[in-house]
Structure formats: C-alpha cells, structure tokens
Amino acid sequence: MKKKLLFLVILFVGFIIFTVTSVFLLRKEHDPELKILSSPNATVSVDGKVIGKTPIEGFVVSAGEHMVTLKVEGTSSMWQGKVPAFSNSKTYVDRELGASDITSSGVVFWVRKQDDSPLGKVLPGAKERNKNSGTVEITTDPIGTIIYLDNDEKGIAPLVMENVPAGEHEISAYSPGFIRRSQKIKVEEGYIVSGEIKLAIDKSYQKVEEPKVSTESASLTGTPGISEEPTPVPSGKVVPTVKPGMKSVKIKDTPTGFLRVRASASTGGAEVGRVNPGDTFVIITEENGWIQIEFEKGKEGWVSGQYVERL
16 A cells, blocks of 8 residues: 555656656747858858858857858858847848849848847837737838738838738838849747848849930921820820920839829828829829829829839
8 A cells, every 4th residue: 555655656746847847848948040041052150150051951049149151152252241039039041142242132031029129220110919910020222122011012111010910921022123022921929020131233124215206296286296185095094195394204114013003192092093114194293202193084193203204
C-alpha cells in the first residue's frame, strides 16, 4: 500500500514539474531570425561579419538593429542598410542588385506586436483596432510612390493602413518612370507589418509627346487647328475642346490600364468613374496634387496629378 502511495506521489510531482516546464518553454521568447535573398547571389555580412552567400534562411540575431551588407563578387553591385529585428519574428530582405543604386530595387519587411515601439520614425495614423486585423506600414524610395493593397490603390507613401484583415495580401508600389514592385505579406491579428520598398528606374520609360496639331487643318472659325465644337466618341464621352488660354491634361499610362476618378481630392474619395490613358480633359480646378475634370458630359471628378501630363 505504501509503495502504491509513494508511486502516486512521485507520478503527481512529475506531472507538476512537466506542466511547469512546458508552460515555461511555450512562453519563452525566441530570438529574431533573418531571411536574406538577392539576385544575383551575393556575399552577406551582418554587423561586419561574413555569414555566407544568399540565400540565407533562419540566421539568428539579437533583437535590435543590424547592419546588413550584400556584395556581388567581382562587380561593383552591392547594398548596405540597417534592418530591424524583433523577438518571435523574422525580418525579410530581398534585393535586386543592379550596376548602380538607381537600377537596383528591393524590399525589407519585418513584423512586431501592435504595442511594440517601432525602431525609427513612427508613421502617422491611429484608429480603433478591429478584431482579426492588423496594421501595415510602408515607406518607399522614391517618396510619394503609389501603394496598392491587393491591386486596390490605397494612397501615397509613407502610408499607414490600419485594420487590414488578417490573412495573406499583396503589396505593390508604383511610380511613373520606375519599375513596379510587388510583395506577398501575411497579416496577423494584433501585429504590425512594416516594409521599406526601393524601386529601380525604368530605362524604357519615355514621356509620350503630344502630337502637334497640323496648321493646315481647317476649323469653323477659320483658326487653324482649333475646333469650336467637342468631338463625340463611341463611348458617349465628349473630348473637350482646348481653346487658347485653357489649361488641360492628358491621362498617362497606369499599372491598371485606367485611372480612377474620385468624388473628392483624396484616395479615400469614392470612385465615380474611370478614364483611359491618352484621354484629354480641361482642368476645372486643382487641390493638393489632385485635378478636377469633367470626365463625362455633366459629370465632374478628381484624378491624381501623378498620372496626368499637362498640355
């Protein structure tokens, strides 16, 4: 009887020790990790110490900022930058290394808890948090790049997007004259996904010149090249007449193949229509980088000044 009782006591004590140890291990924070990719492959140094060549997966570092250097052997192609690292998370670095900085691109993404203080500048914006959502912060080079979330235009960087539904999303950054860059991210409830996106210049980008109006074309008033009446087009839209002294714009090419017309001068304004690259419109007024146009007969709206060419 005593042996059975002693066995039960030992079993109970062992269970308590196992439970306490398990809880401790589960709650223990683990160090941050770095995942580093590059094209072409490059030698990687972290805080001045060479750790190998890309791809690097699961390299453990301490929490804080670390200097990462990528160098393509035998060339001048390299990148160097400080990257943050937070406990229980992974910092992701992916660089396209060109011959110079303007032809290079890349991203740095990291994750932290919603209540953690970010390393560096705190981006503006604070809303009441929704359940099952997180926050996405994006900065870019060049500044003023247009940011898309799942192909929906969200605003101009630096940008804070709060209450983003938890799950997988795609972030895209585009600026005229630069190569668009996209990155898959995963948003978790109560966490902030922060990203820095560097765009490479698009060497094939050329500003489209407006064709000159022939001086031989006749008009109703006798003034060469100017018509007194608007010209109807099959869609029902009206191409407005640009008379001397009137300011007008032409819509540039866009990543989506069209440009949204909004009810107010903001990316938060409701979409009231769409216009196509090459369309021209008379400027009604301007406000904070937005231009108001009559995009259909009797209908007015605002378009982003980044996607228009002044005539």
